[in-house]
Each structure stands twice: as C-alpha cells, then as structure tokens.
Amino acid sequence: MVSDPDSDLDRSAEPDRTDGGYDVGLDEQELYLVVRTAVKDAMLDVVGTLVLLGFALGLVWIGGWMAIDGDSTGFVAAGGAFVVAGALLAAVALELLPPIRDWF
Template sequence: MTDRDSGSDEPADLSEEGDTPASDGGVPAGIDEDELYEIVHDAVEDAILGVVGTLLLLGIGFVFLTAGVSAALGAMSTAAFGIGLTVFVVGLVIFVTTLRGVLPMSEWV
C-alpha cells in the first residue's frame, strides 16, 4: 500500500513527482503568470461588458416604458392608446427579461 492509498487526510509526499505543495496544502495549477493574466483579463472584460450591456438594456426598457405610458395617457384615439400600450408592453418585456437574468426571483426571497 502506497502513501497515496493510505486513506489518511494528510497530503501525500509530492516531492517524488516534482510538484511542491501550495500554501493551502494543494498542488499549484501549473499556470504561468502570462496565462493567468490573460484569463483574469478576459474574465474582468466579460464582467464589465456584461454590466454595461445590462445597464443599456435597462435604460432602453425604461425609455420604452415611459414613452408607452405617456403615449397611452395622452392618447386621443383608440389607435393611439393601442400604440402606447404596445410600446409600454415592449418596454416591460425588455426591462423584466433583463432583470430576470440579473436578479432571479428565487434569490429575492
């Protein structure tokens, strides 16, 4: 039975494979600094673009919502009221679907 099969909670002796234990007791991932920088850079860039996209969609939805409400309230005919209501519903759909991706209802409770 080897050290790896002993079933103990202690980390096995890794010196024979050339890996040195990390400070947390694990084994280093083997990624150099340039690769790590590129991964972190891409992740941060994706996060920033996601935030900007979400804010833009919320802004567009809010514009549609307010335009639809003002058009529906100021309507002089049934057709104008229908157009205002349609614009309001489009804005509501954009706003709600954007928020649903950001804040699922299950996490609100």
C-alpha cells in the same frame, strides 16, 4: 515545551500559497490573461445590461405617455404595446426571462 528550531526552518522553506495550494496548470501570464478576459467580459455585461434597462425605461416612459395622453384608441393601444415591449426588454435584460433568441 520548547519547539524544535529545525521545524521552523522547514516551514519557512515552503512557498506561500494564497490560492489554497492547488496547481491549476497555468503560469502567471496565462492566469493574468484569463482573469483579465473574465473581468472585461463582466464589465461589458454590466454596461450592456444598463443600456438595455435604459432603453426599456424609455419604451415604458413613451408608452405610458402615449397611453395616458392618447386621443384615439389606436394611440392608446400603441402606448400599451410600448409599455409591454419595455417591460419584456427589462425582464430579459435582468435575466428574469430567457433571451429572445431562445424564444423561437
């Protein structure tokens, strides 16, 4: 079977659509700004999460040191409180618990 040469011309005249063919109502500049803002927001979320996890690790480390090396009961209790606070902060940073502002 021989293909019709006119059908090939019709297909080549259509613009290539790599987005599934949906018109989202945004021109190229607006779409660039939306994607740029989304990527920037995602990168800031990653940095913020890493900072919170580092702070939580520091609290757990200091609390563990205080609990293990503490001479008095108050020192051990304060160390335990630091460990709990660090664990809660890490859980909130990883979104295992709701944000602290939603607790109250």
